[in-house]
Amino acid sequence: MSEKNWHKFPLLFSLYIAQSIPMSFFSTVVPVIMRQENFSLQAIGLLQLVKLPWIFKFLWAPIIDNNARTTKELKRWVFISELFYALVIFSIAFLNLQSDFGLIIFLVIVAFIVSGTQDIAVDIYAILSLKSSERSLGNSMQSGGSFVGSFLGTGVLLVAYHYVGWSKVLFLLALFVLLAVVPLYFSGSEIAADNKTKERVSMKDILSFFKQQGQWQQISVLIFYYSGIIGIMTMLKPYLVDLGYNVKEIAFMSGIFGTLTAALATLLGALFMRKVSRKVSLFTFLFLTLIASIYFKILSGIVPSIAQLYMGIGLIWSAYGFSTVAIYTLAMDTVRKGREGTDFTIQIVITHLCSLLVATASGKIAHEFGYSGLFSFEVLITLFTFLILMYSLRNKSLKIKN
Numbered sequence: 001m002s003e004k005n006w007h008k009f010p011l012l013f014s015l016y017i018a019q020s021i022p023m024s025f026f027s028t029v030v031p032v033i034m035r036q037e038n039f040s041l042q043a044i045g046l047l048q049l050v051k052l053p054w055i056f057k058f059l060w061a062p063i064i065d066n067n068a069r070t071t072k073e074l075k076r077w078v079f080i081s082e083l084f085y086a087l088v089i090f091s092i093a094f095l096n097l098q099s100d101f102g103l104i105i106f107l108v109i110v111a112f113i114v115s116g117t118q119d120i121a122v123d124i125y126a127i128l129s130l131k132s133s134e135r136s137l138g139n140s141m142q143s144g145g146s147f148v149g150s151f152l153g154t155g156v157l158l159v160a161y162h163y164v165g166w167s168k169v170l171f172l173l174a175l176f177v178l179l180a181v182v183p184l185y186f187s188g189s190e191i192a193a194d195n196k197t198k199e200r201v202s203m204k205d206i207l208s209f210f211k212q213q214g215q216w217q218q219i220s221v222l223i224f225y226y227s228g229i230i231g232i233m234t235m236l237k238p239y240l241v242d243l244g245y246n247v248k249e250i251a252f253m254s255g256i257f258g259t260l261t262a263a264l265a266t267l268l269g270a271l272f273m274r275k276v277s278r279k280v281s282l283f284t285f286l287f288l289t290l291i292a293s294i295y296f297k298i299l300s301g302i303v304p305s306i307a308q309l310y311m312g313i314g315l316i317w318s319a320y321g322f323s324t325v326a327i328y329t330l331a332m333d334t335v336r337k338g339r340e341g342t343d344f345t346i347q348i349v350i351t352h353l354c355s356l357l358v359a360t361a362s363g364k365i366a367h368e369f370g371y372s373g374l375f376s377f378e379v380l381i382t383l384f385t386f387l388i389l390m391y392s393l394r395n396k397s398l399k400i401k402n
Contacts, residue, residue, distance in 0.1 A: 018180030020149025228382030265321025
């Protein structure tokens, strides 16, 4: 990698952290604060609506594709989005969680719409500025930034809230969002001229994405690749509670140790993908998922020691970190010229939706068949994913670059 190109990676890392920390704070820490303030579970449940913009952001991705084809245009989208993002967070700091709950929910949804817009613009910037050989490392910055942002948003800011209170935490959050775009101002990266196109992107391009030859094999991989991980991760905290661990212990085991393990795994995954082919990486990372799911199946039959649990948590979070790098890289490899933001966003939304379905189903499965039944299901679905991956690669349906 040339010295001229290295600065792209810390830039992407800072931008992805900037969008991840507020999201983590509002979606995971605020429910804790609300419960401490004696909000009803129904009101806390409404907070999950703030995630909807990230499910539907593919609808306005064509607008950004049409108006962000140069370095200057992309920077403008990111700067305006981040400034508005920080302004909305700053505004929420002046509101009272008890008396202004409805307005806060509305503003958080607005913040997530802006965050989703910024994410699309940054994804386009990453796709157009990264060479094929740089994409695995670039995606490790995306995944690692999200994991580190989650760690800071759910761990550090929750502690800060107890010391400085609601308003000051949000002031700090808004300030960090602003600081995170400073590296972009000084960035000299230019998008190559042949990446520009005059062809307009429309809503029809969303539908045409699914009509491409062999695309449904690609989509099948996106649907199932995370499935052997998500169910375990969703039920991990309840599983630890049932084993007798308290909230503080679980916060460290999963929230700190697990998240930081995943962040490290994204970097190791990127380095691994630079040494071997995409094909080998997809199988290797999926094999790690299989090991993790089998390990938890074994744990469900015994009373595990804390060392055995840390081993399992390290395995499952590592598998998640490795898998995100593989999936994001695969998604980048299969975008159409001029439709980079639209195509990448569609693929990532597919993974989010399917993860949401698996997470929802995991609770039902665990309730009916116990943790052992859930972990067995995860083993089986991972084995099924191996079959899908082998079939897709044999038919050359995955547009893998090496």
